[in-house]
Ligand SMILES: Cc1cc2nc3c(=O)[nH]c(=O)nc-3n(C[C@H](O)[C@H](O)[C@H](O)COP(=O)(O)OP(=O)(O)OC[C@H]3O[C@@H](n4cnc5c(N)ncnc54)[C@H](O)[C@@H]3O)c2cc1C
């Protein structure tokens with residue numbers, strides 16, 4: 001079901017990009033480890049099997065870079081762009097990622 | 106910003122409920138451990154600080170029950186209902202959770 005898959009995808013990306021946007025600007029080693037572990041578990045549990053497999057390959061080819069909030073936001077933007085390319089969707093300009101994914105919560 | 110907080114909340118719940126709906130019916134110990142770890146990391150990283158704090162308390166009071174797909178779906182339904190009560194939202198009837206959160210992806 002393509003509609004549900006797209007809805008799930010938007011929900012997944014929203015959660016991930018906002019998480020990065022609220023990640024500490026100067027994360028501790030524990031915070032960095034937590035985010036990296038989260039990314040790997042997300043890749044195991046994301047409930048679209050094909051998507052999860054492709055995501056795991058991307059994460060292996062491009063290890064998470066979460067040394068700062070900016071790095072995390074850029075890393076997710078690039079990973080999302082790899083998925084966009086595979087799905088023939090437009091590339092998102094990563095210099096605009098901070099404006100797109102703010103959350104005052 | 107309440108609109109963004111609500112949008113993030115819907116995205117977060119969608120990801121979690123569909124994850125439970127696609128969790129193996131008979132998960133291995135590793136799969137169960139992965140889901141429990143994911144839940145704890147979600148509670149650390151969810152990008153609404155107040156929400157995350159309350160979620161961690163709920164998870165502590167009601168340890169994740171992920172011995173099967175059904176258990177996982179019921180557990181998330183009950184946790185979500187605890188949040189609904191706190192926010193004065195209607196209780197969701199958990200016997201309907203399988204119908205609400207299907208995903209053919
Ligand atoms: C980890 C993951 C893997 C996926 N793999 C697949 C797959 O293999 N096959 C499949 O069919 N679907 C997959 N999906 C779903 C797919 O990526 C889309 O979410 C879905 O098709 C809906 O697309 P959309 O056009 O609404 O925008 P989405 O791609 O969901 O993007 C939502 C919004 O994010 C913003 N955005 C777009 N690109 C970026 C970027 N690079 N950085 C920051 N913000 C951006 C835009 O404002 C966009 O409207 C996956 C989803 C996730 C979370």
Ligand SMILES: Cc1cc2nc3c(=O)[nH]c(=O)nc-3n(C[C@H](O)[C@H](O)[C@H](O)COP(=O)(O)OP(=O)(O)OC[C@H]3O[C@@H](n4cnc5c(N)ncnc54)[C@H](O)[C@@H]3O)c2cc1C
Pocket residue numbers: 110111112113114115117118122151155156157159160181182183184185186188189192194196197202205
């Ligand atoms: C972990 C977490 C903690 C949160 N904590 C807070 C907080 O402390 N303060 C705050 O203001 N907001 C919080 N939120 C956001 C809040 O829960 C809502 O997501 C947001 O207010 C939008 O609500 P909504 O009415 O659109 O429906 P949501 O509560 O987002 O629910 C989305 C859909 O899920 C279905 N649903 C509802 N209840 C259940 C259930 N029990 N089981 C299965 N499906 C159900 C319904 O179809 C509903 O339309 C939190 C979100 C998450 C993910």
